[in-house]
Amino acid sequence: MSHQTVIVLDFGGQYNQLIARRVRECGVYCEVKPYTTPLEQLKAMAPIGFIFTGGPNSVYEEKAPHVDPAIFELGVPVLGICYGCQLMAHTLGGQVTAAQEDTAREYGKTETYYDTTCKLFKGLPEQGISWMSHGDYMAKVPEGFALTAHTDACPNVAIADEKRGFYGVQYHPEVNHTQHGVDMIRNFLYEVCGATGDWTMEDYKNTAIRDIREKVGDGKVLLALSGGVDSSVAAALLAEAVGKQLTCVFVDHGLMRKNEGDEVEAAFARWDINFVRVDAETRFLLKLAGEAEPERKRKIIGEEFIRVFEEEAKKIGRVDYLVQGTIYPDVIESGAGDAAVIKSHHNVGGLPDYVDFKEIIEPLRLLFKDEVRQLGRELGLPEYLVMRQPFPGPGLAIRVIGDLTKEKLDTLRDADAIYREEIAKAGLDRSINQYFAVLTNTRSVGVMGDGRTYDYTLALRAVTTSDFMTADWARIPYDVLDRISTRIVNEVKGINRIVYDITSKPPATIEWE
Ligand code: XMP
Numbered sequence: 001m002s003h004q005t006v007i008v009l010d011f012g013g014q015y016n017q018l019i020a021r022r023v024r025e026c027g028v029y030c031e032v033k034p035y036t037t038p039l040e041q042l043k044a045m046a047p048i049g050f051i052f053t054g055g056p057n058s059v060y061e062e063k064a065p066h067v068d069p070a071i072f073e074l075g076v077p078v079l080g081i082c083y084g085c086q087l088m089a090h091t092l093g094g095q096v097t098a099a100q101e102d103t104a105r106e107y108g109k110t111e112t113y114y115d116t117t118c119k120l121f122k123g124l125p126e127q128g129i130s131w132m133s134h135g136d137y138m139a140k141v142p143e144g145f146a147l148t149a150h151t152d153a154c155p156n157v158a159i160a161d162e163k164r165g166f167y168g169v170q171y172h173p174e175v176n177h178t179q180h181g182v183d184m185i186r187n188f189l190y191e192v193c194g195a196t197g198d199w200t201m202e203d204y205k206n207t208a209i210r211d212i213r214e215k216v217g218d219g220k221v222l223l224a225l226s227g228g229v230d231s232s233v234a235a236a237l238l239a240e241a242v243g244k245q246l247t248c249v250f251v252d253h254g255l256m257r258k259n260e261g262d263e264v265e266a267a268f269a270r271w272d273i274n275f276v277r278v279d280a281e282t283r284f285l286l287k288l289a290g291e292a293e294p295e296r297k298r299k300i301i302g303e304e305f306i307r308v309f310e311e312e313a314k315k316i317g318r319v320d321y322l323v324q325g326t327i328y329p330d331v332i333e334s335g336a337g338d339a340a341v342i343k344s345h346h347n348v349g350g351l352p353d354y355v356d357f358k359e360i361i362e363p364l365r366l367l368f369k370d371e372v373r374q375l376g377r378e379l380g381l382p383e384y385l386v387m388r389q390p391f392p393g394p395g396l397a398i399r400v401i402g403d404l405t406k407e408k409l410d411t412l413r414d415a416d417a418i419y420r421e422e423i424a425k426a427g428l429d430r431s432i433n434q435y436f437a438v439l440t441n442t443r444s445v446g447v448m449g450d451g452r453t454y455d456y457t458l459a460l461r462a463v464t465t466s467d468f469m470t471a472d473w474a475r476i477p478y479d480v481l482d483r484i485s486t487r488i489v490n491e492v493k494g495i496n497r498i499v500y501d502i503t504s505k506p507p508a509t510i511e512w513e
Contacts (some may be wrong), residue, residue, distance in 0.1 A: 001199050003029035006189065007047045010332075011035050011083050013054030015050035017329060019081065019174045019185075021368050021413040023051070026186045027123035027197035030253050031366075032332045040070045048075045049165075049193035051185075052084025054172065058098065059083070059090040067091065077165030079120075079188045083146070084135050087169030089159065092166075094141035099154075105171075106132035107176055111153050118148040118160050119191040120167050120184050128179035130157070130171035138170075164193045165192050201374045205237070208363055212241040214332075215361070219320030222357065224309055225250040227264040229388050230325030230364060233376040237363050238323055239271035240379060247274040247319075249312045251305055254281025255409065263321030267385050285406060292403040294513035319357045326362040328370055335367050347410050387423075389434045390468065394406055398513040407494075408456075412439040414492045415458050426480045435462035435474070437488075438501075438512045446496035455496035458488060463510055471505040 008020045024031040030051075033042065042050075050071065067267070069155075071090050072078070078090040086096045099106075112130040141147065141159050149169070150160030151354070153232040157170040168189060173181035202498050221264040223240055225231050225248040238246045248268065252261040261277065268275050287300050313319070348462040364372055376386040394399060396416075400408045416437040423429050438459040446453040465471035485498040 001204075002194055004048045004193075005045055006049045006051060006112075006195075006450065007042055007045060008032045008034050008051045008053060009037075009042075009067070009084070011053050011055030011057070011087070013056070013081075013083060015172055015174050017054045017332065017368070019053055022174045022182055022185050023189065023369065023486060024368065024371060025182070026189050026195070027199050028189050028193075028195045029199040031445070035065045035067060039070055042071070043074065047076055048195060049079065049189065050086060051188075052078060052080040054082030054084060054133070059086045059096050062117055064278070072164075072166070072480065077188070077192045078167070079185075079192075080166075080168040080208075081174070082170060082172060085159070085170055086138060088166060088168050088240045089138045089142055089145075091266045092145075094138055094142040095140035096136050096143070097139045099135055104179075105159075106134060106151065106153060110153075110171070112149055112151050112157060112171065114158070115148040118146075118158075118167075119162060120148065120158070120160060120169075120187050122187050122191055124180045124183055124187075129177065131177035132157075132171045132172075132178070134170050143208060155381070158257060167192065167437070168426065180207055201371065201378045204367075204371075205240075205378050208237060209241040212238065212361065212363060216242050216245065216321060217357075219245065220316070220318070221321045221361070222319040223248045223499060225268075225286060225325040227256065227385075227388075228325075228391060229369070229376065229386065230327055230372055230386050232356070232381060233372050233379065234269065234323050234325040234363055235268065235377040236376060237382050239268065239273045241508040244274065245274050247276060247301075247316055249309060250275065250277045251308045251312075251358075252277055252279055252281065253284045253301065253305065253308075254393060254406075255281075255284065255397045257391070257396065257420075258413040261380075263384065267382055270380070276312055278312060280304070280455060281406075283308075285404065288397060288404050290403055294398060295513070297397050298394050301397055305393070321359050321361050322357040323361045323363065326365045328364075328366055328368050330367055347385065384463060387429075392511060397504045398511050399402075399436060400439045400441075401512055408439055410494060411456070411494045412437060412458075415439070415488045415495055417462060418480055418487050418491060422480060422487065423476075426477070427476075428476065428480070431464070432462045432474045432476070433465050433471075434468070434510060435460070437461070439495075440499075440512075444497050448496065453496045455494050457497040457499060458492075458495045459512070460484065460498060460500050461510070462513070463505070465510075468510065469505075470511055472503055473502045476500070 006023050006028055008030050010016045020030050020032050090096045110132045111127050113127050116126055144161040145159045147156045148160045151157055159168045174185045176448050223235050225235050235248050267278055287304050291297055345346045373386045419437045440457045440459055443454055462474035463471035464474050
C-alpha cells in the first residue's frame with residue numbers, strides 16, 4: 001500500500017493516538033512511531049511530515065527524550081505539539097525553562113490570539129479557546145522562528161519557521177476543547193506538507209482485498225466470528241476477498257442478546273462463504289448449571305468456547321490462514337516509559353494454540369476503531385453491526401447475577417431489548433458508550449392489578465467513557481428512564497422493579513460480574 005505518510009513521533013503524551021486519528025480523519029495516512037525509532041527507519045518511510053507529540057518530561061531534564069537533530073535536515077516539515085514544540089525549540093538553539101508560577105504556566109481552556117498570516121492558522125479566526133497543559137516556557141525561540149500566537153499570560157504559545165516548514169504549538173490542537181484545532185492540523189497537512197488526501201476507506205478496502213488475494217492464493221482461511229465489530233468487519237473483508245475459501249465459525253453460546261445470533265448470520269448471507277453457526281446453547285447452559293460464582297462462570301465459558309471451536313476446526317481440516325481482528329491501538333508501541341509495550345489482542349480470546357494453520361492474517365492492524373466501522377460500512381455491513389457497542393465474550397452470563405437458567409436469560413433478553421430500543425428512540429445511542437440491563441438476583445414485593453407480586457429487580461446500566469478503563473454513569477433524562485421502566489415492568493414477565501446504577505468506574509466496574 002503506498003499512501004502519503006505522516007509520522008507521529010511519540011514522546012509519551014496522553015493524546016498521541018488522538019493526534020493520529022485526527023490526521024487520518026483529515027484523509028492522510030499516518031503511523032505512530034516511538035521517538036527511539038532510528039532516523040534511517042523513519043526516512044525509509046518517506047514521510048511528507050512529522051508531528052512530534054506531547055510528553056510528560058521537560059526537555060532540559062537529563063533523561064528527557066530527544067530526537068536526532070538530523071531529523072531537521074531532511075527537508076520534511078515538522079509540527080511540534082506541547083513537549084514536541086519545546087523539544088524542537090530546544091534542539092534548534094532556543095531555550096526552554098520551567099515557567100514561573102502565574103506567568104507562563106498554563107492548564108486548561110485559554111483564550112488564545114493567532115496570527116492568521118501563518119499557514120497553520122490560515123483561514124481561521126484570530127481568536128479562540130485553546131487547550132493548554134504545559135508547565136514549561138520557551139524563554140528564547142530559535143533563530144529563524146517567529147511568534148505566531150499568544151495568550152494573555154504567555155507571549156509565545158506558537159512559533160513558526162515557515163521557510164523550513166517548522167511549526168510548534170504549546171497547546172493541544174488535537175483535543176476537542178481547542179476551537180479549530182483540527183483545522184490547524186489540516187492546514188499543516190495540506191498547506192505545509194502538500195497532502196493530497198489519498199487515505200480513504202474505499203481505497204483501503206480495494207488495496208486490502210488485492211493484498212489478501214495475493215497472499216492467500218487458493219489457500220483456506222479460518223475466522224472465529226464473535227459478532228463484535230472487529231471480527232465482523234474482518235470477516236466481511238475476507239469474504240469479499242476470498243469468498244468460498246473462507247470459513248467463519250460463529251459459536252452461538254446462547255448468551256447473546258435478543259435476535260443477535262440471527263442478525264449476525266443474516267449480515268453474512270450475501271457472501272458466498274462457508275458460514276458455520278454452532279448452536280451450542282444447550283452444552284453451555286449444562287456446563288453453567290448451578291454455578292453462581294462470577295469468575296467460575298467466566299472460566300467455564302472461556303473453556304467451553306475453545307472446545308467448541310476446536311471441534312469445528314478439526315472438521316474443516318488443515319487451514320492455511322487464521323484471521324484475527326487486531327486493530328491499530330493494540331499494536332502501537334508506546335514512545336516513553338521504561339519498557340516499550342506491545343499488546344497482542346485476541347478478538348475471540350483464548351483460541352487454542354494448536355489449531356493447525358500456517359500464518360495469521362490481521363487485516364485491520366492499521367486501523368483505528370472508527371476506521372474499522374467505516375470500512376464495515378464500505379463493505380456493506382448493516383449499521384447495527386457496525387455501530388455495535390462492546391459486548392463481553394461471556395455475554396449475558398455475567399449480566400444475570402448468580403446462577404443461570406434459560407428462563408432468566410430470556411427475561412433479561414426481553415428487558416434489555418426494550419431498554420436498547422428506548423435509548424435509540426431517545427437518540428442517546430451514540431452519546432452513551434455502553435448500556436445494558438442486568439438481572440439481579442434480588443426479588444422484592446410489588447403490586448400489579450390487585451395482586452401481590454414477588455419478582456426480580458432489574459438494574460439498568462449506562463456509561464460514558466472513552467477507554468472503558470474509567471467511566472461515568474450516563475445522565476439519562478428522567479422521562480426516558482420513566483418510559484423504559486414502565487415498558488419493562490408492563491411487558492416483561494418476572495420483573496416488578498427497576499433500579500438505575502449511578503456508580504462510576506472506579507469504584508464499580510462497568511459490568512456487574
Ligand atoms: P469492566 O466490567 O471490567 O468492563 O469495567 C470493561 C469493558 O470490558 C468489557 N468486558 C469484556 N469484554 N470479554 C470481553 O470481550 C470479557 O470477558 C469482558 N468483561 C468485560 C465490558 O463490557 C466493558 O466494555
